[in-house]
Amino acid sequence: MGMLPVALLCIVVSSQHRLGAPQHLLLRPSPSDQLPVPDLREDPDPGHDPGEQDLTESVLRKRLGSNFDPNFMAVSAGNLSITDGRAGLTGRIPDELRRLDLTTTHYGLRMELGRKVRRKIVHFLWAHTRCPVAYVWKDLGARFWPRFVKEGRCVSARSCSFPHGMFCRASRSVSKTLLRWFCQGAASHRHCSWIPVQYPIVSRCKCSC
Numbered sequence: 001m002g003m004l005p006v007a008l009l010c011i012v013v014s015s016q017h018r019l020g021a022p023q024h025l026l027l028r029p030s031p032s033d034q035l036p037v038p039d040l041r042e043d044p045d046p047g048h049d050p051g052e053q054d055l056t057e058s059v060l061r062k063r064l065g066s067n068f069d070p071n072f073m074a075v076s077a078g079n080l081s082i083t084d085g086r087a088g089l090t091g092r093i094p095d096e097l098r099r100l101d102l103t104t105t106h107y108g109l110r111m112e113l114g115r116k117v118r119r120k121i122v123h124f125l126w127a128h129t130r131c132p133v134a135y136v137w138k139d140l141g142a143r144f145w146p147r148f149v150k151e152g153r154c155v156s157a158r159s160c161s162f163p164h165g166m167f168c169r170a171s172r173s174v175s176k177t178l179l180r181w182f183c184q185g186a187a188s189h190r191h192c193s194w195i196p197v198q199y200p201i202v203s204r205c206k207c208s209c
Helices: 057-067 115-129
Strands: 011-016 022-027 104-106 109-111 133-139 148-154 167-184 191-208
Antiparallel strands (some): 104 109, 167 191
């Protein structure tokens, strides 16, 4: 998806104000360069929550349409798969490691490593420098639908470089369309509705400073 986008929810909404003419609203909850997306600071007023009549699954599925991705979205905790949270620790060894020059020079003689030794060294380097994406389910709260999203996180418990000093960081993301319950106006004249939002999810990590 190209360069890493700023990890924030930024939605331009055109809505019909209860008193008359349409107005354009810019909703920007706490901009951040961090991925995964930090927890949003929500208004604790329960009046901003959708009611039971606003959570009809068939209606919301129809509204989200083809944007509903069952691989990354779940309506309830009962739909979550235990294995989905495991880190993707397998994968293809990068070409730069496969092409790595492991020959040595001894007394002016160029010495090639045996195939088995070379393979073991390459696998050792790959095991200690790779940056897998770990997927974990996150509860976004009642004001998002679907409520649960599978987020990508970079496994960075230790340094991924020789010498140490670099760590796994997000390098690419994909955006998933969710529905966000959005309210405007005072309590006595409050108007709420579901609006589409783009939610970035880490899809690739790389070893960097």
